[in-house]
Amino acid sequence: MPRVAYFCMEYGLHEDLPIYAGGLGILAGDYVKSAGDLQVPLVGLGLLWSEGYTVQKIGDDGLPRDEYFPTPRDVFEEVAAEVSVQIRGKQVPLAVYRVAKHVTAQLYLLEPRKPEDRWITRRLYGGGAEDRVAQEIVLGVGGVRLLRALGIDVDVYHFNEGHAVFAGLELITEKMAAGASFEQAWASVREQVVFTTHTPVAAGNESHRVEMLIDQGAGLDLLSRDQLVRIGGDPFGMTVAGLRLSRVANAVAELHGHTSRRMWKHVAGAAPIVAVTNGVHPPTWQDARIRVGYSGGNLWQVHQQLKRELVAEIAARARVSLSEDRLLIGFARRAASYKRSDLILRGEAITPLLTERRVQIVFSGKAHPADSEGKRIIGNLVNVSRRFPESVVFLENYDMRIARLLTRGCDAWLNNPRRPMEASGTSGMKAAMNGVLNISVLDGWWPEGCEHGVNGWQIGSGFEGPGQDEHDLGSLNDVLLGDVLPTYYEDRPRWETMMRKSIEMSQWRFSSDRMLEQYYQDVYRVPVRTSTAA
Numbered sequence: 001m002p003r004v005a006y007f008c009m010e011y012g013l014h015e016d017l018p019i020y021a022g023g024l025g026i027l028a029g030d031y032v033k034s035a036g037d038l039q040v041p042l043v044g045l046g047l048l049w050s051e052g053y054t055v056q057k058i059g060d061d062g063l064p065r066d067e068y069f070p071t072p073r074d075v076f077e078e079v080a081a082e083v084s085v086q087i088r089g090k091q092v093p094l095a096v097y098r099v100a101k102h103v104t105a106q107l108y109l110l111e112p113r114k115p116e117d118r119w120i121t122r123r124l125y126g127g128g129a130e131d132r133v134a135q136e137i138v139l140g141v142g143g144v145r146l147l148r149a150l151g152i153d154v155d156v157y158h159f160n161e162g163h164a165v166f167a168g169l170e171l172i173t174e175k176m177a178a179g180a181s182f183e184q185a186w187a188s189v190r191e192q193v194v195f196t197t198h199t200p201v202a203a204g205n206e207s208h209r210v211e212m213l214i215d216q217g218a219g220l221d222l223l224s225r226d227q228l229v230r231i232g233g234d235p236f237g238m239t240v241a242g243l244r245l246s247r248v249a250n251a252v253a254e255l256h257g258h259t260s261r262r263m264w265k266h267v268a269g270a271a272p273i274v275a276v277t278n279g280v281h282p283p284t285w286q287d288a289r290i291r292v293g294y295s296g297g298n299l300w301q302v303h304q305q306l307k308r309e310l311v312a313e314i315a316a317r318a319r320v321s322l323s324e325d326r327l328l329i330g331f332a333r334r335a336a337s338y339k340r341s342d343l344i345l346r347g348e349a350i351t352p353l354l355t356e357r358r359v360q361i362v363f364s365g366k367a368h369p370a371d372s373e374g375k376r377i378i379g380n381l382v383n384v385s386r387r388f389p390e391s392v393v394f395l396e397n398y399d400m401r402i403a404r405l406l407t408r409g410c411d412a413w414l415n416n417p418r419r420p421m422e423a424s425g426t427s428g429m430k431a432a433m434n435g436v437l438n439i440s441v442l443d444g445w446w447p448e449g450c451e452h453g454v455n456g457w458q459i460g461s462g463f464e465g466p467g468q469d470e471h472d473l474g475s476l477n478d479v480l481l482g483d484v485l486p487t488y489y490e491d492r493p494r495w496e497t498m499m500r501k502s503i504e505m506s507q508w509r510f511s512s513d514r515m516l517e518q519y520y521q522d523v524y525r526v527p528v529r530t531s532t533a534a
């Protein structure tokens with residue numbers, strides 16, 4: 001079995017460890033958890049963020065406010081290792097920590113040893129572009145040096161997102177230092193690297209001025225400006241570099257594979273892009289009682305128990321008392337306009353449903369601290385919750401704990417991004433595994449899982465382009481009024497059958513165990529070469 005080093009900027013392991021922001025981190029956390037469960041030779045590498053990601057509370061004006069707290073350190077064990085990187089012309093010694101809880105695979109986090117260097121890892125996705133590059137040097141370059149310092153042998157380097165691509169530059173530099181030419185070094189590094197691309201939204205793909213990279217130290221000593229540009233272009237695209245530094249790249253769902261191939265087809269020398277659909281870690285995300293209810297117990301009773309727990313938590317946190325006998329729809333997303341969190345609220349159809357309390361909605365989500373548009377989106381949801389205090393609620397500070405409560409305690413899970421901008425959307429998988437029925441646009445993973453009216457519902461027909469919002473809103477209302485509400489209130493046996501179908505469809509196919517197996521089979525497996533490499 002190939003020995004894999006997995007690089008990621010964030011890991012969602014537990015709500016008490018704020019070293020994750022959202023979907024990317026949850027995915028990486030679930031992945032290393034599965035690697036530990038299945039005892040495969042995979043080592044995770046990341047950063048120890050001193051304050052981690054924002055704790056986001058709603059102010060009296062209805063807008064989110066950011067607060068930061070020190071990351072608890074009792075779950076990290078320091079490992080003796082001599083590792084350092086050069087940033088802005090200065091040597092930065094790094095401390096190495098192993099995560100000793102929540103995960104059994106080896107997961108190492110790096111942090112500058114000296115307090116005066118800690119600005120680098122102060123806050124996840126904090127600071128400006130220069131700071132981001134410094135963070136990425138610690139992750140990529142520091143990560144490779146850490147593997148060497150600990151004597152960990154690696155067959156495959158997996159860059160999860162472009163954040164990690166400086167590891168590729170370090171690997172090239174190592175080979176050049178050992179006597180290879182740049183061309184030879186690049187070709188041989190490419191054979192050892194695989195790359196996962198995540199975002200189909202152009203602005204979500206980071207790029208940097210080449211001079212700035214060199215100033216920060218990412219050019220390392222042996223690479224010329226010209227060589228850097230050949231790898232990442234000018235400006236230096238982190239995704240472009242990932243595609244050119246790897247033997248094979250992958251998208252995170254089948255549809256995202258099509259989108260990514262179209263999006264990156266202009267990149268000469270890019271790796272082929274295959275698709276490995278994401279999955280979630282069932283022991284983390286599927287309630288154990290649901291597993292029992294599904295395999296013989298009373299599924300509906302279990303579901304109602306989970307819903308009561310959620311309703312109680314909502315009452316405690318938001319002082320809103322929802323009814324356990326009324327349909328409860330969940331929607332929790334990072335606040336980004338393509339996710340259209342307010343779609344269900346547009347138009348007239350929803351108002352009587354909310355005033356009569358035929359529909360209850362619980363929203364949650366964070367905005368990136370520097371994203372004022374995202375904060376406005378959250379403010380809008382908070383306003384709606386104030387207009388319908390009996391049936392709409394916004395839960396502040398979306399984190400793994402809230403995600404867990406929602407994806408097992410709601411009746412249905414709503415997802416209406418503007419297709420094809422949602423690469424995967426793993427919260428719907430968590431919901432599906434708990435028998436929480438997805439009502440979703442055919443984006444991300446859902447085209448692979450959806451059997452309309454059998455294990456959930458589709459919104460729209462995969463329509464893209466101008467008029468998509470109206471098309472999807474019309475379809476959402478049709479599905480809601482024509483099938484979801486009648487089934488929920490008048491045909492409980494059918495609802496329960498759909499819950500069973502949802503669990504059956506998802507608990508293996510959309511688990512991180514299946515995902516890990518597929519990475520080992522389709523991506524990590526080193527192809528047998530008969531020709532000698534140039």
Ligand SMILES: *Cc1c(COP(=O)(O)O)cnc(C)c1O
Binds near residue numbers: 023024334
């Ligand atoms: C699962 C999860 C996500 C990702 O879900 P999406 O469906 O991609 O929005 C984000 N944040 C948290 C806290 C999660 O648990």
